Amino acid sequence: NAGVTQTPKFQVLKTGQSMTLQCAQDMNHEYMSWYRQDPGMGLRLIHYSVGAGITDQGEVPNGYNVSRSTTEDFPLRLLSAAPSQTSVYFCASSFQGSGNTIYFGEGSWLTVV
Amino acid sequence: AQSVTQLDSHVSVSEGTPVLLRCNYSSSYSPSLFWYVQHPNKGLQLLLKYTSAATLVKGINGFEAEFKKSETSFHLTKPSAHMSDAAEYFCVVSDRSMEYGNKLVFGAGTILRVKS
Numbered sequence: 001n002a003g004v005t006q007t008p009k010f011q012v013l014k015t016g017q018s019m020t021l022q023c024a025q026d027m028n029h030e031y032m033s034w035y036r037q038d039p040g041m042g043l044r045l046i047h048y049s050v051g052a053g054i055t056d057q058g059e060v061p062n063g064y065n066v067s068r069s070t071t072e073d074f075p076l077r078l079l080s081a082a083p084s085q086t087s088v089y090f091c092a093s094s095f096q097g098s099g100n101t102i103y104f105g106e107g108s109w110l111t112v113v
Numbered sequence: 114a115q116s117v118t119q120l121d122s123h124v125s126v127s128e129g130t131p132v133l134l135r136c137n138y139s140s141s142y143s144p145s146l147f148w149y150v151q152h153p154n155k156g157l158q159l160l161l162k163y164t165s166a167a168t169l170v171k172g173i174n175g176f177e178a179e180f181k182k183s184e185t186s187f188h189l190t191k192p193s194a195h196m197s198d199a200a201e202y203f204c205v206v207s208d209r210s211m212e213y214g215n216k217l218v219f220g221a222g223t224i225l226r227v228k229s
Contacts, residue, residue, distance in 0.1 A: 033216075035219075040222070042117075042222050043157075043217075044219070045217070048216065058216070090156065099162070099164035099207065101162065102147075102159070102217060104149075104156045104157040104158075105156055106155065106156040107155070107156050
């Protein structure tokens with residue numbers, strides 16, 4: 001019962017560095033997404049995917065790239081980290097269609113100095 | 114466009130007293146509504162969801178919420194608070210008009226404090 005697995009859990013980056021947050025799910029969900037959580041703002045959608053090979057932008061996509069080469073994996077890439085990207089990142093997955101339960105990973109705490 | 118307003122950023126109750134966390138939503142179509150809970154430094158756990166069946170929805174840990182279309186509200190309640198309920202709670206709306214995807218819009222969150 002792995003569910004949604006995110007790595008790493010904690011990361012400190014220097015401004016300008018790049019890195020990839022990994023996300024994997026073992027529930028055969030079509031839909032996967034990345035959110036960032038900032039104090040007092042709830043979770044905001046960065047990118048999402050409705051299936052392998054299909055991705056789209058969410059509310060706050062700038063500075064992030066995603067790809068979906070398999071159903072299971074949905075990595076999030078920070079191209080050139082900025083202090084404004086200091087946040088907690090959550091990966092989520094579900095079956096397609098509104099109303100289906102969304103399953104969240106445990107989160108990745110990222111600090112950009 | 115969808116939006117969610119959680120009317121209280123912080124709620125403080127005594128252990129054993131009722132909990133009320135308020136949520137109003139705006140959606141152009143028939144919404145699905147969720148409440149999630151997040152304990153410190155943890156991920157989000159689904160408490161309950163409304164998807165157009167019964168308007169009174171029962172969730173885990175004694176929580177329930179009532180969908181009131183006329184008031185565009187989905188308030189979360191619990192008859193008796195427990196210390197372990199202290200956490201942040203998020204009201205979330207998902208637009209059922211969407212053929213693909215499962216975009217969620219989150220409220221800003223309500224931090225529940227439970228006093229002994």
